[in-house]
Amino acid sequence: MYTLLFTICFAVLVIAPWLAGAWEPWFFWPCVSMICTAGLLFAALTLKRLPAAIHESNGASARLLRWIIAGSIIFLLYGCLRTCWTEVRLDAEKSYALFLSPFLLALPILFVFTARHLSFLFWALLVNLFVAACYGIVNHVYFQNAEVLWLPGEAVYQTESALRATGPYFCPDHFSGLMEILLCCALAMLVSRRLPAPLACLQHLPG
Numbered sequence: 001m002y003t004l005l006f007t008i009c010f011a012v013l014v015i016a017p018w019l020a021g022a023w024e025p026w027f028f029w030p031c032v033s034m035i036c037t038a039g040l041l042f043a044a045l046t047l048k049r050l051p052a053a054i055h056e057s058n059g060a061s062a063r064l065l066r067w068i069i070a071g072s073i074i075f076l077l078y079g080c081l082r083t084c085w086t087e088v089r090l091d092a093e094k095s096y097a098l099f100l101s102p103f104l105l106a107l108p109i110l111f112v113f114t115a116r117h118l119s120f121l122f123w124a125l126l127v128n129l130f131v132a133a134c135y136g137i138v139n140h141v142y143f144q145n146a147e148v149l150w151l152p153g154e155a156v157y158q159t160e161s162a163l164r165a166t167g168p169y170f171c172p173d174h175f176s177g178l179m180e181i182l183l184c185c186a187l188a189m190l191v192s193r194r195l196p197a198p199l200a201c202l203q204h205l206p207g
Contacts, residue, residue: 005041005108006117008034012105013121014128017178018149018168032097039104042112126189129182136167136175 012034019027079096113121139145145153145166154170164172167179 001041001045002112005038005045006113008038008041009105009108010121010124012038014124017128017132020169028094028097032101035101035104038108042104042108045112122185122188126182126185129178129185132167133179133182136165136179139167140165 012031016027016031020031079100082096109118109121139147145157147153148166148170149168153166157164157166157170157172165175166172167175169175169178
């Protein structure tokens, strides 16, 4: 279950930057389904460890844990009911999924993944976003954002006045947000003491 949970989270985080923009109508709900599956696995692992955690914790911690679980269940039930009763059902479903998805991804990352998992995930995301950045530069400089992967790009971003790369997205604002995540990952790599220094390998080169 641990391996399956990590595999699902890893696949979503790596594939999403590429498919969310160019094939969003197809990718959105499979992506949400994968994240919900990861949430179910996390819940199963949590319930498996819950009796021991309550037994080992003091009375105040156990009561707090019960309140957190109860509050989460109430929130989920309320969200489901509002989704069924709303007049704009599709927008409500997507809005609810957009709020819920990052939370469900954050839970196993914070409470389940080991240091080895986190290190592997960090480097995979760093490389993946770097490749997306390279694609965005090449697509903008040489192809003027004419296509977003395999689909025609937006005409408004193909003019000389729109000097902004779109990368694997239709809107350059979304690509800018992705590059901000890459910048944060790069800065984290530079300042983190848990990861090897990026230029440490140069110390072993001749001269």
